[in-house]
Amino acid sequence: MVNASAVTDTGSAGDAGYRRIRDDIIFGVLTPSERLRLEAMKEDYGVSISTLREVLNRLASEGFVIAEGRKGFEVAPVSVKNLQELAELRILLEHHAMEQSFGIGDMEWEGRVVAAHHKLAATERQIASKSDVPELRRRYDGEFHQALISACGSRELMAAHAVIFDKYFRYALQYRGSETAKQHQALLDCALSRDIAKAKKILVQHIRGCVEHALASGTLRRE
Structure with missing residues (x-):
């Protein structure tokens, strides 16, 4: 007979390991193209080898990890081409x-957008006066952009956007400054006034500005 609590514990450990490894890839703790050694990761993340394989295969299906058959796994690389592809796909979605x-x-949607922007704006003010906290910025930035599209009527579209946003955020670890906050405020204003034409233009500026910022850093390789 299967022990239900054991299955639950294994699932919980796998989910926790998935979130931690995914976050470590997004924030560069696990660096692009790094070989993922299961024995070392078993100790670091406190999960079994079999659970690690499941987690890494899940991340490979999302594009955060590359599975190389018997050679194992490595963190997905970053490149100029990949950033540009992600940016254009994010704009499209x-x-x-x-x-x-x-x-x-409706009014409920407006409330979600306003609430999400309130948290993001507070975080951006904190960054301006103190220091950047990429984890908080990614959380509230993502929540705001998800709120903007939360009335689209498609869970699949929102799920696809969430994955693309996180893959894109690997390139956006350095905060771009006040211009970003101004663009977020402008997107909020457009949402409340239902000005989709202006919102689309601002979004293009917002996303491609990040691309330009990342390229200016000179850390990405061209393919």
Whole structure:
């Protein structure tokens, strides 16, 4: 007979390991193209080898890890081409989803957008006066952009956007400053006034500005 509590414990450990490894890839703790050695990771993340394989295969299906058959796993690399592809895909997804949300969003949707922006703006003010906390910025930035599209009527679209956003955020670890906060405020204003045409233009500036910032750092290789 299967022990239900053991299955639950294994699942919980796997989910926790998945979140930790995924976050460590996004924030560069596990560096691009790094070989992932299961024995060392078993100790670092407190999960079994079999659970690690499941987690890494899950991350490979999302594009955060590369599975190389018998050779094992490595962190997905970063490159100029990949960043540009992610940026354009994010624009495509968000433009479509925002158009749907702006068209049918109700008062509940407006409340989600305002609440998400309030937390993001508070975080951006903290960054301006003290120091950046990339973990908080990624959380509230992501929540705001998800709120903007949350009335689009498609869970699959929102799920796809969430994955693309996190893959894109690997390139956005350095905060770009006040211009980013101004663009977020402008997107909020557009949402409340239902100005989708202006919102689309601002989003393009917002996303491509990050691309330009990352390219200016000179740390990405061209393919």
